[in-house]
Amino acid sequence: xxxxxxxxxxxxxxxxxxxxxxxxxxxxxxxxxxxxxxxxxxxxxxxxxxxxxxxxxxxxxxxxxxxxxxxxxxxxxxxxxxxxxxxxxxxxxxxxxxxxxxxxxxxxxxxxxxxxxxxxxxxxxxxxxxxxxxxxxxxxxxxxxxxxxxxxxxxxxxxxxxxxxxxxxxxxxxxxxxxxxxxxxxxxxxxxxxxxxxxxxxxxxxxxxxxxxxxxxxxxxxxxxxxxxxxxxxxxxxxxxxxxxxxxxxxxxxxxxxxxxxxxxxxxxxxxxxxxxxxxxxxxxxxxxxxxxxxxxxxxxxxxxxxxxxxxxxxxxxxxxxxxxxxxxxxxxxxxxxxxxxxxxxxxxxxxxxxxxxxxxxxxxxxxxxxxxxxxxxxxxxxxxxxxxxxxxxxxxxxxxxxxxxxxxxxxxxxxxxxxxxxxxxxxxxxxxxxxxxxxxxxxxxxxxxxxxxxxxxxxxxxxxxxxxxxxxxxxxxxxxxxxxxxxxxxxxxxxxxxxxxxxxxxxxxxxxxxxxxxxxxxxxxxxxxxxxxxxxxxxxxxxxxxxxxxxxxxxxxxxxxxxxxxxxxxxxxxxxxxxxxxxxxxxxxxxxxxxxxxxxxxxxxxxxxxxxxxxxxxxxxxxxxxxxxxx
Numbered sequence: 279x280x281x282x283x284x285x286x287x288x289x290x291x292x293x294x295x296x297x298x299x300x301x302x303x304x305x306x307x308x309x310x311x312x313x314x315x316x317x318x319x320x321x322x323x324x325x326x327x328x329x330x331x332x333x334x335x336x337x338x339x340x341x342x343x344x345x346x347x348x349x350x351x352x353x354x355x356x357x358x359x360x361x362x363x364x365x366x367x368x369x370x371x372x373x374x375x376x377x378x379x380x381x382x383x384x385x386x387x388x389x390x391x392x393x394x395x396x397x398x399x400x401x402x403x404x405x406x407x408x409x410x411x412x413x414x415x416x417x418x419x420x421x422x423x424x425x426x427x428x429x430x431x432x433x434x435x436x437x438x439x440x441x442x443x444x445x446x447x448x449x450x451x452x453x454x455x456x457x458x459x460x461x462x463x464x465x466x467x468x469x470x471x472x473x474x475x476x477x478x479x480x481x482x483x484x485x486x487x488x489x490x491x492x493x494x495x496x497x498x499x500x501x502x503x504x505x506x507x508x509x510x511x512x513x514x515x516x517x518x519x520x521x522x523x524x525x526x527x528x529x530x531x532x533x534x535x536x537x538x539x540x541x542x543x544x545x546x547x548x549x550x551x552x553x554x555x556x557x558x559x560x561x562x563x564x565x566x567x568x569x570x571x572x573x574x575x576x577x578x579x580x581x582x583x584x585x586x587x588x589x590x591x592x593x594x595x596x597x598x599x600x601x602x603x604x605x606x607x608x609x610x611x612x613x614x615x616x617x618x619x620x621x622x623x624x625x626x627x628x629x630x631x632x633x634x635x636x637x638x639x640x641x642x643x644x645x646x647x648x649x650x651x652x653x654x655x656x657x658x659x660x661x662x663x664x665x666x667x668x669x670x671x672x673x674x675x676x677x678x679x680x681x682x683x684x685x686x687x688x689x690x691x692x693x694x695x696x697x698x699x700x701x702x703x704x705x706x707x708x709x710x711x712x713x714x715x716x717x718x719x720x721x722x723x724x725x726x727x728x729x730x731x732x733x734x735x736x737x738x739x740x741x742x743x744x745x746x747x748x749x750x751x752x753x754x755x756x757x758x759x760x761x762x763x764x765x766x767x768x769x770x771x772x773x774x775x776x777x778x779x780x781x782x783x784x785x786x787x788x789x790x791x792x793x794x795x796x797x798x799x800x801x802x803x804x805x806x807x808x809x810x811x812x813x814x815x816x817x818x819x820x821x822x823x824x825x826x827x828x829x830x831x832x833x834x835x836x837x838x839x840x841x842x843x844x845x846x847x848x849x850x851x852x853x854x855x856x857x858x859x860x861x862x863x864x865x866x867x868x869x870x871x872x873x874x875x876x877x878x879x880x881x882x883x884x885x886x887x888x889x890x891x892x893x894x895x896x897x898x899x900x901x902x903x904x905x906x907x908x909x910x
Contacts, residue, residue, distance in 0.1 A: 282856025787878020
């Protein structure tokens with residue numbers, strides 16, 4: 279994108295120098311070249327500022343928005359600024375350094391190689407001025423009938439806007455899947471050896487499929503893996519197999535093949551596409567998730583039943599988590615007996631920890647990471663774990679041996695497999711399918727019960743205000759910048775007329791390329807505000823120059839538009855060609871939707887502005903000249 283934007287001002291300066299000195303046999307003087315380049319310095323500064331201003335607020339967006347697009351915005355601001363510096367201060371000097379004929383032959387060796395090649399290809403379209411002549415005839419016809427171009431521009435903008443707003447809305451468009459995950463959940467307390475054996479069996483099944491390249495497995499988590507262990511969906515008894523797919527395999531077809539192959543397996547397993555990496559890293563979710571709070575476990579379970587009944591009365595089925603039971607043994611120590619034998623509670627707790635986790639016998643360091651080597655005992659076949667626990671020996675401070683069963687009672691109980699805490703309360707999460715559009719119903723339930731509230735609400739709703747504020751801020755900055763530049767309240771509004779024209783192409787482009795309205799598309803549409811205004815700025819600058827030369831408003835705008843046609847089309851083409859690789863890229867869908875919106879919007883706005891802006895400028899210059907004469 280930066281490659282496409284960096285050359286816009288250079289193309290305009292080069293076009294100006296070529297028109298001014300291209301037909302001369304002698305080499306122009308430095309003063310002549312400097313004066314020519316300086317004549318458009320005002321409009322080039324305004325064009326650079328309008329382009330850069332739409333990206334600056336992105337850097338300051340909060341949360342995931344700033345994380346996703348901050349670096350892109352910073353790079354584009356730097357590219358646009360460097361492009362202006364090169365075009366205004368370096369390009370005129372390069373033009374002066376050689377003869378015009380040598381410059382024409384050596385332009386492909388400058389830093390604008392790619393865009394210069396595009397320029398030379400496009401110049402064939404302008405051979406003998408055919409395109410300019412056709413544009414001049416069409417523009418002259420429409421200038422005599424401005425109502426037709428106004429009506430066409432409005433209808434195209436409305437149609438494009440409707441196409442745009444009918445696209446599905448999502449915060450992040452997931453990338454094309456490269457893996458299929460298989461999940462096997464074992465009963466609580468299952469040993470890792472059992473999960474490992476099941477993983478080998480499942481791997482052998484899926485590795486025989488034509489769509490699977492290799493398989494990686496994982497279960498449980500290390501102690502330092504706090505992110506995984508803190509996930510409320512984490513279960514150490516869950517085995518995850520990541521099936522990497524072969525190239526040129528459709529993910530949907532591979533998923534069906536894997537599901538079909540797993541039907542022969544005894545244990546219940548599920549196959550699914552993994553959650554988008556960006557969503558995982560940024561903590562986003564497309565689900566509606568609500569949280570139920572209670573001061574203790576008993577109150578929480580009662581409130582969960584109340585919430586479930588309320589949701590069912592509205593025909594809403596919710597999935598509650600965390601759920602499930604697991605067996606556990608609880609030791610209730612006899613404090614008097616422990617005190618009599620001088621056995622502290624810390625010693626009892628340490629003994630129980632060793633029984634569960636083993637004792638550290640050594641420590642290894644692998645690739646700079648320390649790992650504990652633990653030694654654990656094995657249960658004898660059919661041995662009652664309570665009897666084994668009761669026979670666990672303890673040493674008193676006097677060196678005597680006592681058994682754990684003599685200083686406490688041991689009971690077998692069923693307990694919750696996992697607990698969740700939030701804001702110092704016991705909580706339960708209720709997931710509601712994202713396809714259900716029931717905001718009012720959920721608001722009613724949340725209003726009735728203070729302990730029922732949104733926990734992981736739609737991220738679009740969460741960041742809607744930030745996106746809206748960003749759009750408003752960009753519009754205000756554009757208006758104030760152009761108002762200060764041209765010392766006018768009305769002119770910025772006229773130049774910003776090209777913004778709604780971009781809707782005529784943005785909506786159809788998203789539809790054609792199969793992109794949805796996501797955060798990238800919204801930022802791409804807002805970025806168009808600064809890009810499409812540049813065409814209006816170019817037309818205004820050349821028209822004002824013609825009026826100062828003595829032409830009337832209509833003749834000045836008409837001649838200026840014909841002269842600047844080539845520069846406008848080339849600058850638009852370089853940006854469009856730079857966006858095409860992003861649009862056709864199989865990965866990076868948030869950038870793909872942003873590029874598609876910018877590509878379609880820029881192309882449509884340029885085409886419509888070339889015919890719709892000149893009639894408006896003619897009326898503006900007539901009104902301005904009339905007011906000037908009245909003041910005199």
